[in-house]
């Protein structure tokens with residue numbers, strides 16, 4: 001793909017940072033925006049931005065998606081060829097505590113992006129949706145054609161709403177738009193609010209980890225864990241293939257793991273990184289409201305479109321995470 005001018009929202013975030021890096025490596029010009037909120041340790045967001053500050057083709061601007069005038073001015077000033085909207089209030093559980101944040105960033109914020117793409121046309125709008133739109137669907141693997149009208153958290157409802165809003169704007173204003181349904185993304189410099197990161201923190205704080213799976217390993221929760229590099233390769237493949245209208249893709253690894261297998265793999269990876277035996281102290285709890293029993297992506301549509309499907313094993317991916325963690329936080 002020839003060099004493009006690309007807006008990445010949520011550029012200080014986990015996925016936004018890795019995507020911006022990859023786009024810069026491929027010779028694109030990237031404007032990254034983020035409101036740098038403190039939903040999780042903001043030092044990590046600064047750390048990610050720091051890594052990009054020497055790229056001459058990267059510009060960072062602190063802008064909130066919900067600031068309509070700010071977003072409008074951004075689009076008026078830069079002539080974006082493409083937009084990747086990754087900024088959002090993420091997390092399923094926090095949407096029970098602070099629903100307002102989800103409406104502000106995910107609904108009002110996304111609407112501002114759509115309006116901007118209407119008034120300043122782009123070749124392709126991509127935006128983050130989520131596997132959570134599948135709710136507690138029983139049929140696996142989840143396919144893009146499945147019925148997704150039963151979200152079980154406000155977070156999921158905002159992501160499903162984004163798909164509807166994008167569909168409408170794409171239809172009315174001829175915006176080529178692609179929704180990306182990510183399945184639990186993990187990796188180095190990932191999100192501290194996610195379980196694998198929190199478990200690792202707890203181990204070093206000598207605290208037990210709480211596992212919300214009823215302690216029933218036969219009927220354990222299944223999660224489709226996707227390594228960050230696979231997510232980025234998926235986005236890079238899709239970015240070059242604007243649909244004529246609106247479409248959605250799963251990006252997951254099509255190989256769900258039991259939560260307990262994930263946790264023992266994390267213990268093993270951490271043991272390797274530290275050179276000593278690690279075992280978490282575990283407390284089993286009931287499944288939390290809004291958590292779904294299984295996430296499992298069909299990747300057929302993705303593979304057909306770009307000839308790629310995520311394949312990094314949790315053993316390899318978690319090893320890279322724990323190696324980073326131990327070195328970044330200087331753990332022994």
Ligand SMILES: NC(=O)c1ccc[n+]([C@@H]2O[C@H](COP(=O)([O-])OP(=O)(O)OC[C@H]3O[C@@H](n4cnc5c(N)ncnc54)[C@H](O)[C@@H]3O)[C@@H](O)[C@H]2O)c1
Nearest residue numbers: 010013014015034035037064065087088105128182184185
């Ligand atoms: N990581 C996952 O497992 C996962 C799974 C499914 C979907 N997603 C979606 O992918 C996207 C990226 O997720 P992530 O894991 O990188 O999360 P993240 O929280 O690390 O990144 C999101 C970034 O957006 C910024 N942001 C939030 N609200 C904003 C606003 N109103 N204005 C400007 N910036 C704002 C945050 O400061 C943050 O840096 C999100 O839309 C998320 O919902 C992530």
